Amino acid sequence: MDFGDILKQWDEVRARSLRSGPKPHAVPEPPERAGQAKPKSAGGSPATGQPTATRTGSKSAATPSEPDRPSLARQAQLRWLEEHGVADKDSQLAEFRQHHIQRHLSRKEIDDMPYDATLDLHGLTALAAEEALEAFFLQAEMRQSAKVLIIHGKGIHSRSGPVLAELVRRWLERHPFAGRSGPADGQAGGSGATWVLVRRR
Template sequence: MTPRATTRRGRRRLLSGEERALWAHVVREVKPLRPQPPTGDPAEGVAPPVDGTPAPRPTSPPTMSLPTMTAKPAPAVPPSPPPLAPLEHKARRRLSRGAEVDARIDLHGLTQTAAHRRLRLFLVEAQALGHGVVLVITGKGDPDRLGGLFGEGRGVLRRAVPLWLAEPEMRSVVVGFEAAGRRHGGEGALYVRIRRRRDRGMD
């Protein structure tokens, strides 16, 4: 493009040879105020190399994989002991008519520790012998009167024996219990139904 000069009247005229030479010299000496940005990928911020080969893309840092947490299995819940069952109606009727129990134990005069141990051994042996109903004599006692060994109140065994028979670890031997009839001591004794070995856990 040939540069042109403008006159006072607004008309354009062609530059003379001397003016064109001076204009070319000025253009060569002028430097741009801001350098031209490299013709690379602005999104990557990397200019292509001079030889024309594509510039390598920056690699992303390696991702750290967290260790997988395996859920621990819930602890096995032990089965609950079978509930206590009352004496069978037929067995209760036979006992009320005078039928004898398979075995009996008298805990009179024993401390709680000795009575508890004797009772457990008696019931385990009764189960081994195949007994169905046994009699446990505790005595009626008198809660308001002190006596017995080590200052234990009378009637302690009457209150403690039902608690021992209802213990979960005794359910493998004891099916149930209830107060005895008058012929066998009434409130001072208990009928205890023994669990048979072959149907343990089914009653």
């Protein structure tokens, strides 16, 4: 037996030993994780694969929400306020007190009050005088003036008489900022001038 025969015999023995050896054990599949859901088949249930029916009319279905009643009430309030405005009670009370005080001032108390502003209408036309009066009283109200003096003249040198004096009287009767009024004393112009107590808004 030469060396080649020995190798051949060794290979045969080795092959027989491998064939007769223990077979490898099958590796078991890992158990499913607890709580892991099986994959669903398309359109079917996890267990049977059959299509599942969809419930209709359930309470969980989306339904249009009802209008927010507090919001609607708030909108109605805002619309009412836009149309009617808000009464400033503090302002109304202050105006009432001012008018009450003006009505009850004595002539001496009024005469003792200083003039906060003076307007001279000499030489103005009727239209220019009205425009000057409007601007003058707006400014007097803004500055919170209490008593003002309007010089209109006595009309001695006018052929038509005291035109400006009559214009001033009519204008003061209808203007909201004009309160009590009367002829000034001699030092302030007498019948050629008029003092006025200014009303406030």
